[in-house]
Amino acid sequence: MLLFGNKFYLIFISFWIFGLYCIFTSFHSTSNNNKVFEDRIEYLQNEVDLLRQKLTQLQSKNNINDQVKVGKIDKNLKKAYSSYFSENIPCQELENEMKRLKRQLRSKNSGDGTTSSREEPSMEYEKLRRKIEMQARELTYFTTDQLNKISEKLTDDDKQKWNNVILRFADQSRVLLASIRNITEVDGYQLWREREHASLSKLMQTRLNSLQSPIKPCENVKRVTCNINKGCGYGCEIHHAMHCFHIAYAIGRPLILFSDGWRYNPGGFDQIFLPPSQNCTTSSATGASSWSNYETADVVEIPLIDNIYPRKDFMPMAVPEDIAERLIRLHGNPFVWFTGQLMKYLLRPQPWLKEFMEKKYESIKFEVPIVGVHVRRTDKVGSEAAFHDISEYMKHVEDYYTIYQYQNPNVNFTKRVFLATDEPAVFSDARSKFPNYIFYGDTAVAQSAQLNTRYGTESLKGVLLDIHFLSLCDYLVCTFSSQICRVAYEIMQQRLVDGAWRVQPLDDVYYFGGQNAHNQRAVLPNKAVWPNEFSFQRGDIIGTEGNHWDGFSKGSDKTNGQTGLYPSYKTEEIVNVAKMHTYPEVRVNIDEF
Structure with a gap:
């Protein structure tokens, strides 16, 4: 009873x-x-x-x-x-x-000190707001690096005093970032941002559905094929599939994905994710022509991104011209948002996978706020990436939580970390060094990611769980040399209005393997005064090769031919915009948002 x-x-x-x-x-x-x-x-x-x-x-x-x-x-x-x-x-x-x-x-409440609701922000306002955060972060990188270098030359007595200066500067920097990030909560535009994000997402998903579900029989439409079996890790092969899907979207041809014998699941991609198309299958992909005939041939095979020729402006990291202005105003990294939308469609889970993830979510009692940390070791260290101790990651985790507390001074919270790694020992290392944190994660998943057990369906389930939970975090700390972290960062953008700033990489800036040139524009002139620094003029185009997270980036001036280091704060990103198929048959009612 x-x-x-x-x-x-x-x-x-x-x-x-x-x-x-x-x-x-x-x-x-x-x-x-x-x-x-x-x-x-x-x-x-x-x-x-x-x-x-x-x-x-x-x-x-x-x-x-x-x-x-x-x-x-x-x-x-x-x-x-x-x-x-x-x-x-x-x-x-x-x-x-x-x-x-x-x-x-x-x-x-426009009369009590808050800003009244406005229809929408200007392009200039949104770009300036993001620029202020970027410059504040670059100021912190540069000043912290210089203060630490000075500290190394001081006596032990002076070092203690100087350390207080370093700590005070770090604290003031966090307060500044907290104030900048709270601007969106009081400027009266957040409702517009949420509606615009939902509207653009609906538009993209409707377009992709139209692309992959042609009204005519598939044999009567021009189409492209792609083989997911690139022979690399999961993140690498998914990015290869996204490169193919990106091109399919750009030229308006449905994508047919070959995946038989996939090293992660021999039964194929469609056993893990929903089929990319119901009526365009591998049976309608015979007689594919080479990429050079993509404008005329009925069926075209898309090669690896590194081998594609001729290269076209619409390839990664370009965004569609017809929605570029909306994307640039909405998001700090439009291409990442665009790729996240491609993933949202192509990586729709099969019912069993969706249920598997939901049960795992309930079992670990996933709660926010939470920071995702991805530590890649094994084959990456020494070949593609340097070794980073867990303390290097946790420094940025602590920074995030301190800023979060300054943003929300009346909120009590537990500091949580979702830890994903291919090295099981990282879990015990993290918990012993940082006992004030709650660490989520699974050592069994880390064990399955070892080189001798990495490929197979069970290992794939572990990778998918790690990516899923990393993408649900409020902030990421990782190495962008790892494609797993880049995938999680891209998927994260599906649910966030503008999550471009919600990551701190320890090595590379964001990139898409095989991308077209990644360029920046000088917004201020620069006269070289530091070792290996080069001078440039306002308006010069600079090809960037990476941020050193010390106030300087590495690159080359495409105007004067100089190479070396340059101050990051004097440049801005150039968004690659290209003409792509416009899907005139697709309409989304903005009023519903």
Whole structure:
């Protein structure tokens, strides 16, 4: 009897949550009174806290699946209960809605010091806001590096005093970044950013669906083929597939992906992810012509990105001209956002994989705020990347959490890290050196990523879990020489309005293997005064080869031919924009956002 009572009570609470959600959404759309807004927010917050406590207590006593199967519970209640959980309306959804409501309330209060709601920001405003953060970070890199170099030359007594200077500067830098990042919370444009992100994402996914689902029989449309078997790691092969999908989108031809005998799953790509197309399959990809005939041939095979010739402007890292202005205004790295959308479509999980990830999410009790750390060792160290101790990663993790606290001074939180690595010993090393953190992660996944067990379906499941959870983090610390981290960073952009800044790489800047030239533009002139530095004029085009994270980048001036180091803060990224297929048949109603 007691067991039945608990189960019935859990169902009752489920209806209660759903009722609160309906009340809240109705209130959200109709109320215009600020006092009512504030009272409702406080009431809903209290209710959510209470429900969380009661649900936690009940779920610890009863398994949810067993509860649904109990025959004595009324069938209508069971149906409603199952429907509720299948529609996924948890307390977290209420909390997200409350955050949006609070933001709207702040926008309405134009008379109390906050900024009134505005329709949309200008291109210049958004670019300047991001530029200020970039310059603040570059100032921190440069000054910290120089202060540390001075410290090395001081006596022991003076070093202690100088260390206080270094610590104070670091703290002031974090306060500055916290203020910069809070601008989006008070400038009145965040609702526009959220709508624009949703609108562009819907447009991209609708276009990709149209591309991969031609109305005509596939034999009657021009198409491209690609073989995922590049013979490298998972991140490398996925980026190869994205290179192919990028070109398919650019020239308006559906992609047919060959994956038989895939080293990660011999049964093929389609057993892990949904097929790229239902009506354009490998059976309609015979007689493929070489890339040189891509403008005329019915079927064209896309080669590896390093071997493709002739190279075209629409190849990575270009973005489509027809949506470029919207992307540049919305996101700090438009190509990363664009690639994230390609991945969103091509990497749609099969039902079994989706269920597998959801169960893992529940089992580890994934919570935010959380920072993702990816430590790549094994074959990368000494060949493609340098060794980085866990303390190098954790320095940036601590910086993020300090800034987060300055942004949210009244919030109490636990410092969490999701740790992904191919070296199991990293887990014990991290936990012993940083006991004040909670580390999520799986040593079994790390073990499966060892060179002797890396290739196979079980190892693939571990890689997919790592990427999935890294992409769900609020911030990433990693090495961009690892393609796994770049994949996670790209997928992260699918859910974030502008997550370009939410990463701290320890080595390379972001890049796409085999990309066209990565150029920057000088926004200020520079006169060389440091060793290996070169001079340039405002407007010069500089080919960048990497950021040293000490205030300097390495590159070459394509105007005067000089090479060496240059001050990063005096340049800006050039977004490659290219003409691509425009999908005139696809329309998205902006008003729904």
